[in-house]
Amino acid sequence: MKWMKRQQLAGYLFVLPSIIGVTVFFLIPLLFSFGLAFTNWLGPTGRDLRFVGLTNFRRLLFDGIFWKAVRNNVFYLLHVPLSVGVGFLVASGLNRRVFFRNGLRASFFLPYLISAVAIGFSWMLLFHPTQGPINQLLVSLGVRNPPLWLASTKYAMPTVIIIATWQSMGFNMIIFLAVLQEVPRHLKEAAQIDGAKSWQVVRYVTLPYISPITFFLLVIGTMNAFKSFGMIQAVTGGGPVNSTLILPLYVYRTAFRYYEMGYASTIAIMLFVIIFLFTMLQWYGQRRWVYYD
Amino acid sequence: MRGRRSFLVSLAVLVISISLAGISYASEVVYLKFWGGVPAENGPQAAVEAWNAANPHIQVEYVRYVNNEDGNLRVNMAMQTGDDVDILMSHSANDYEQRVLSGFLLDLTDRVDDDYMAANIGSGALRWRVGDKYYALPTNINAIFIMLNEDAFASKGIAIPERLTVSQLRTLANELKSDEYEYAFALDAGNIHGIVQNAVIDTGFVKEDGTSNLDHPNVREGLETYYGLMHEDKVMPVLAIQKATNMAVEQMFLEGKIAMYQAGAWRLRMSNDLKQYPRSFKIAFVPYPHFDGYSGPAHHVEDAMSIVATTRFPDQAWEFIDWYAQEGMMALAPGGRVPAHASAPQAEARKLIVQAAEETYNLESLDRTYEAGDTKLLPTPPYQVLDYINQEIEKYFLGEQSIDATIANMVKFHNDFLNRQ
Known part of the structure; x- marks a missing residue:
């Protein structure tokens, strides 16, 4: 019995640093932030701090910029299925014997390792409305008025989605590569013997088999999409005219430019609620298309 | 033994004295x-x-x-x-x-x-x-001023102005229009909200009754003038293009591609550097434009x-x-x-700010801008309001909304903001 207690104590001691870390750097700030949402904390030090009840939440309901950021964030989510889809296609291609396979795998994965800000600046050069190679190519192909890309309220978000897809595709590809090698050969052969064509093997064997991983990538990708910051901040700063403003940028701007910490916490809580709802939606939706052994 | 002890005591006293002296x-x-x-x-x-x-x-x-x-x-x-x-x-x-x-x-x-x-x-x-x-x-x-390419003025036979209203600026930009220059006029994209600050220079952002003053007639006149410069006269870069391309208008001015560049003393470091930015023309100066009957912006x-x-x-x-x-x-x-x-010694400092290239400036006009009278401090609204103004005028300059909608949106946001305070 004594030995058991000593073992338990040792266990607690091992996890203690982690518990302290999580408490100090995560739980306390989380609760603090939740409390702040009901105050009018202003300035760096919280001068004239007052409890204001649900005032910040009421303000949120009529805050056009907040709702625009929500809409933008949902639109920005589009890059998640895109990067999962493209990641799957690239992984399928590179799962065969192709020339320079390892080099290609590394080059597709590389963007995931590069700083989001560096990626942003590189793409800014590519999408430069007048001197960028993309528009120069379009002009040489006869397009008279090529898009202004990041300078246009219409095209800025699609451009950001293209960049985000390119950036996150490599991670998805690596995960798919690992799981594609796990798909049992005999299942594919059985389907072929039954007369399935290549695309039918993919549709009815490979995709169901890898569906738990696809689900995992979609959930993680969605969460990350709602938390994105660096690349968009570097590329557009949320502009032009807030057309690429997403919730984390709005939280940052409200907290550290306007010093409205209370209101920023309210937006952060709404961000948490939205991520939670999307995750629950995906969780319930998975029953229809995810297959577990 | 005693000798050794007294030596140690003396040493200790010396060390302590030195330390104390050091501390003091x-x-x-x-x-x-x-x-x-x-x-x-x-x-x-x-x-x-x-x-x-x-x-x-x-x-x-x-x-x-x-x-x-x-x-x-x-x-x-x-x-x-x-x-x-x-x-x-x-x-x-x-x-x-x-x-x-x-x-x-x-x-x-x-x-x-x-x-x-x-x-x-x-x-x-x-x-x-x-x-x-x-x-x-x-x-x-x-100091804030418009830098002028003297050659551009000389080739059109136009005298260097001493003061300009906003509407005179537009007229002048059109007179300077030429194939030799990509643009007759430009300003830094980050300072575009200055148009609105300038418009309410004497009246402030808030009216006496505590409501927004962003519907002041000068705001409309200012925005319409700059819209005209960009889209109708095509003598000024369109804001969206300028921002998205990080158009280096200061460099373009020094390369002789822009005839008038609205900037300030912070650009003199560049224009003084003739090695990196060689130029053949002299630079003259004129204060920022003001609205007719209103004060000009102070430095x-x-x-x-x-x-x-x-x-x-x-x-x-x-x-x-x-x-x-x-x-x-x-x-x-x-x-x-x-x-x-x-x-x-301000006069001495003014000489120093152009000392590397004083021959390449019209110093008389520079002195005039420093000594310009009838100026007032540009009012600065809080960041929330400033950011919103930027957003709305950007939409207007992009051609995505009318001037009426732009002013109505700015006034509504500003009034909501004032009510919250």
Whole structure:
């Protein structure tokens, strides 16, 4: 019995640093932030701090910029299925014997390792409305008025989605590569013997088999999409005219430019609620298309 | 044995005496940390070194922070955590006000009041007044002016203007229109909200009844004029293109591609550098345009130095600030900064700001801009309002909404903001 207690104590001691870390750097700030949402904390030090009840939440309901950021964030989510889809296609291609396979795998994965800000600046050069190679190519192909890309309220978000897809595709590809090698050969052969064509093997064997991983990538990708910051901040700063403003940028701007910490916490809580709802939606939706052994 | 003991005692006494002497000497030297956003090599380091050489008992170390959102956030955190900051230079009135209201900066009332400011700095100092007090001493006149390519004027036979209204600016830009220049006029994209600030220069952002003044007729006139310059006359870069391409209008002006460039003294460092930016034309100057019947924008008085509330040495910090504003600033003149303090040799500093290339300027017109009368401080709204104004006028200049919708949206947002305060 004594030995058991000593073992338990040792266990607690091992996890203690982690518990302290999580408490100090995560739980306390989380609760603090939740409390702040009901105050009018202003300035760096919280001068004239007052409890204001649900005032910040009421303000949120009529805050056009907040709702625009929500809409933008949902639109920005589009890059998640895109990067999962493209990641799957690239992984399928590179799962065969192709020339320079390892080099290609590394080059597709590389963007995931590069700083989001560096990626942003590189793409800014590519999408430069007048001197960028993309528009120069379009002009040489006869397009008279090529898009202004990041300078246009219409095209800025699609451009950001293209960049985000390119950036996150490599991670998805690596995960798919690992799981594609796990798909049992005999299942594919059985389907072929039954007369399935290549695309039918993919549709009815490979995709169901890898569906738990696809689900995992979609959930993680969605969460990350709602938390994105660096690349968009570097590329557009949320502009032009807030057309690429997403919730984390709005939280940052409200907290550290306007010093409205209370209101920023309210937006952060709404961000948490939205991520939670999307995750629950995906969780319930998975029953229809995810297959577990 | 006794000899050895007495030797050890003497040694101990000597060591203790030396240590105490050292401590007493060290205790007389005060070390101050001075944080500012000006790059050290543009003058602050030279100023600090000059001070340190002349004042061995008050040693100052210059710490440069980057004057952007992240840099200002870092400064605030440093002051909040009681980090080593004794003297702080603020560059934006909005950030400065937050610091005052948060209790980071000492009230300078005993040293600086309205009379002091009126006698030594001028009306521009009002920008740094919070309530009825000052918490900083501005040190630099950041002159604002339009730089003119004299060749462009000479080839059209147009005299260098001494003053311009907003509508005259448009007329002039059209007269200067030529195939030789890509644009007749340009300004830095980040300063586009200046049109609205200028429009309410005499009346302020808030009317007497406490509502938004953004529906003032000048706001409409100003925005329509600049829209016309961009889209109808095509003599000015379209804002969206300028922003998205990071169009270097200052460089284009120095390359002779733009005839008039609205900027300020901060661009003189570039125009002085004839090696990197060689040019054959002379640059003349004219003050920023003003609305007919209204004041013109006064030069910015900035780089405001404060004593940080947590410093242990407020008197020594003030001693340094007082010296820096009057004498130390001369080290910054070659970098384009003219001291704001009346006791400083301002005329000498004005020569220094163009010393590397004085032959290439119309100095008479430069002096005129510094001495321009009938000017007033540009009013600055809080960041929330400023950002919203930027967003709405950007939409208007993109052609995505009418002038009526632009003004209506700005007024509504501003009134909502005022009601919340």
